[in-house]
Structure formats: structure tokens, C-alpha cells
Amino acid sequence: KLGDDMISLKEDPVVIDAPAPFEDSGINKFNGKYYYSYCTNWDGAKNRPTTNNLGVANIAYMVSDSPMGPWSEAKVVLKNPTSYFTGLPSNDKNNNHHCMLQRGDKIYMFYHSQKMAADMGITMGYRTTGVDLVTMDENGDLTSSMTTEGVSQVGSFNPYDVVEAETFAWSDGTSTIVGPEKNDGRNNRVLSSIDKGDYVGLEGVDFGSDGAKSVMMSIASATNDAAEGTISVYIDKIASNKKVGEITVNANKDYQYFKTKLTKTVTGKHKVFFKFSVKGILVDTWMFSKEEEPQEP
Structure with a gap:
């Protein structure tokens, strides 16, 4: 927690003990709950059999009533790009970064993949950004996917503005x-x-x-x-x-x-x-x- 001056700490930091963590983490607040999401690592079933359900380089998340925890059991909201697109390099060469945000009553998942590069025959690991919707069920569980269509435009540009x-x-x-x-x-x-x-x-x-x-x-x-x-x-x-x-x-x-x-x-x-x-x-x-x-x- 930050102090009242917004530059000091009010108390000691609390570690979020996320299973199979790699990188790319952040917290969103949806419907009064805190969602901590991150990319899982490449250790695999052999090195982490108890969290094998989280997969390799997937986007996992946990839920809490407070950003300080405690947190629920981790689940997967977005799989690795290789689960959605064909022709990509092997899973161990497809990292997975993401960002979720809410606009109105819709939650959007931003992510990257090598889909465009693969379609162009480029094999140098270039990644491009995609966006799809996130679905939340009545229990607060999240699911999303990667598509070539993406989402519809949510507004118009005013050409008379700069x-x-x-x-x-x-x-x-x-x-x-x-x-x-x-x-x-x-x-x-x-x-x-x-x-x-x-x-x-x-x-x-x-x-x-x-x-x-x-x-x-x-x-x-x-x-x-x-x-x-x-x-x-x-x-x-x-x-x-x-x-x-x-x-x-x-x-x-x-x-x-x-x-x-x-x-x-x-x-x-x-x-x-x-x-x-x-x-x-x-x-x-x-x-x-x-x-x-x-x-x-």
C-alpha cells in the first residue's frame, strides 16, 4: 500500500505467490474483484506436476477481494498462440504477453503472436498485437481466445479534430x-x-x-x-x-x-x-x- 504522499510505502510489500510464474503480470478490477494475471513459465509437467494444468506460456489468473490477497487457485484465461493459430514456431519459441482492460460493459484482451509473420513467411520471431473479447461467466471465471478477426471498432474518428x-x-x-x-x-x-x-x-x-x-x-x-x-x-x-x-x-x-x-x-x-x-x-x-x-x- 502507498502512503498518503503517494511516493512512500505504508507497509511492507506482500508477495503474490502465483504458481508457475514467468513474467508479464498485472492487476485488473472487474465487478468489485481483483484479477491478477500473468504468463506461466516453460518448466512443464516434469518440473511442476502440481501446476501442469496451467500449461506452458499461457495467461493464468487468480482472483481476490483485495489486491493484498489472499488469492484464489490459478486458472487459464488465454492459451499460448500455438493453440489458436497454425504454422507458428514451436511453443517454446512463442512467448505470451497480454493486457486486459474494460471499456463499458466489455472486457478486452490484448496480446501478441507471430501469426502475421508466419503468414508472410518471416521466421525471425516478430510479433504483432491482436485483441479479442474476454467472457466472464456468472461465477466470475474468465475465458478468451485469439482470432484473425479480432473485435469490431468501438467508435469513430473525428477528422475535424487534430x-x-x-x-x-x-x-x-x-x-x-x-x-x-x-x-x-x-x-x-x-x-x-x-x-x-x-x-x-x-x-x-x-x-x-x-x-x-x-x-x-x-x-x-x-x-x-x-x-x-x-x-x-x-x-x-x-x-x-x-x-x-x-x-x-x-x-x-x-x-x-x-x-x-x-x-x-x-x-x-x-x-x-x-x-x-x-x-x-x-x-x-x-x-x-x-x-x-x-x-x-
């Missing part, structure tokens, strides 16, 4: 790095490693009934040299008949806004794609506007 450029559902060729500090002092990242032909895309962008007439992006050169080119804006998919704008870029090392008027007013909910015909730039944010000449935030 959107961080590193927010995307799809990306080809790009990365992110630490960017300029925001006025409120919070950490900031920007889209980076951009080359010609790269793109990013976002799902569920709601332009409303009035619609967008222009778009702007905050961009800087990744070096001290100027970076020139264009960024094409597409709706729904990257295709010539879905292109609604093109931003001309002439960037230097300082961030500045580059704008363009759209070829038509965009209404309703869509996917949005930005495809780069420029290299060596950093993109901080983007924002659409209902006006033909967007106002900088």
Missing part, C-alpha cells in the same frame, strides 16, 4: 519516432521512415453530413535538407477513382502545415488513406476541415 499521424489501422513502410514536445509537456511521436510508395490508413473516419472540403498535415524534413513531393489522399481504398486530394510538400527541418482543397466534399463514414510520393519527411498530425481554406490549430 489526429496524430501515427494513429493508423494499416501501414506499409512507415515507422514512428519521438517527435517535438507538445505544449502540455506530454510525450509525442511522429510518423517516420517514409519513402515513396509508403502509405498509412485509418478505419471508421466519420465526416458527417456537412462533409470535409480540405485537409492539412503538419510536416517537417527528417534531415537538414529540403524534402519535396506530394501526398495523395484516398477514401475507402487506394485507387485512382477514390483519390480526393493531393498535398504538395516542400518541407524543411521545422514543422509547418501543408494544405489542399479536396476535389469533392467528403461526407459519411469512410476509410482514409495517405499515400506518399515524397521521402525523408516526418508527419506529426493531420486534420480535415469543413472549409475550403483550413485554419491551423
Whole structure:
């Protein structure tokens, strides 16, 4: 327990005596109960026969009325990725990390697996993030799984707010790095490693009934040299008949806004794609506007 000053301890720490522990642990509070979850180790039945039911590199959990314990007997909420996907490396090379969170009346399980890398024929151990729902029964027991479909989008993006450029559902060729500090002092990242032909895309962008007439992006050169080119804006998919704008870029090392008027007013909910015909730039944010000449935030 923390002291009243929130930086000291009020009492000695209590060890959570979790069976077959490895790493990746945390505590959630669901329906007034505390759920401690973690990844089990690789010792196997021979070295821990009494906890063999917890498996190898599975996500186990225990329940308590208090974060200080005592805790219930451990159970498995999420098995190793090899239990759900074919074509993965052997179990001993598939680690299992997770994070549970509750939004409204739904509990979500975030995890990683080598499923995408395996599908691409990549065998270097790269892992990508997935998310599926957690089911809680009347006894408070949890179950979850890993799927290729994942979960449905829970909300829409407002394109008239400032959107961080590193927010995307799809990306080809790009990365992110630490960017300029925001006025409120919070950490900031920007889209980076951009080359010609790269793109990013976002799902569920709601332009409303009035619609967008222009778009702007905050961009800087990744070096001290100027970076020139264009960024094409597409709706729904990257295709010539879905292109609604093109931003001309002439960037230097300082961030500045580059704008363009759209070829038509965009209404309703869509996917949005930005495809780069420029290299060596950093993109901080983007924002659409209902006006033909967007106002900088």
C-alpha cells in the first residue's frame, strides 16, 4: 500500500505467490474483484506436476477481494498462440504477453503472436498485437481466445479534430519516432521512415453530413535538407477513382502545415488513406476541415 504522499510505502510489500510464474503480470478490477494475471513459465509437467494444468506460456489468473490477497487457485484465461493459430514456431519459441482492460460493459484482451509473420513467411520471431473479447461467466471465471478477426471498432474518428499521424489501422513502410514536445509537456511521436510508395490508413473516419472540403498535415524534413513531393489522399481504398486530394510538400527541418482543397466534399463514414510520393519527411498530425481554406490549430 502507498502512503498518503503517494511516493512512500505504508507497509511492507506482500508477495503474490502465483504458481508457475514467468513474467508479464498485472492487476485488473472487474465487478468489485481483483484479477491478477500473468504468463506461466516453460518448466512443464516434469518440473511442476502440481501446476501442469496451467500449461506452458499461457495467461493464468487468480482472483481476490483485495489486491493484498489472499488469492484464489490459478486458472487459464488465454492459451499460448500455438493453440489458436497454425504454422507458428514451436511453443517454446512463442512467448505470451497480454493486457486486459474494460471499456463499458466489455472486457478486452490484448496480446501478441507471430501469426502475421508466419503468414508472410518471416521466421525471425516478430510479433504483432491482436485483441479479442474476454467472457466472464456468472461465477466470475474468465475465458478468451485469439482470432484473425479480432473485435469490431468501438467508435469513430473525428477528422475535424487534430489526429496524430501515427494513429493508423494499416501501414506499409512507415515507422514512428519521438517527435517535438507538445505544449502540455506530454510525450509525442511522429510518423517516420517514409519513402515513396509508403502509405498509412485509418478505419471508421466519420465526416458527417456537412462533409470535409480540405485537409492539412503538419510536416517537417527528417534531415537538414529540403524534402519535396506530394501526398495523395484516398477514401475507402487506394485507387485512382477514390483519390480526393493531393498535398504538395516542400518541407524543411521545422514543422509547418501543408494544405489542399479536396476535389469533392467528403461526407459519411469512410476509410482514409495517405499515400506518399515524397521521402525523408516526418508527419506529426493531420486534420480535415469543413472549409475550403483550413485554419491551423
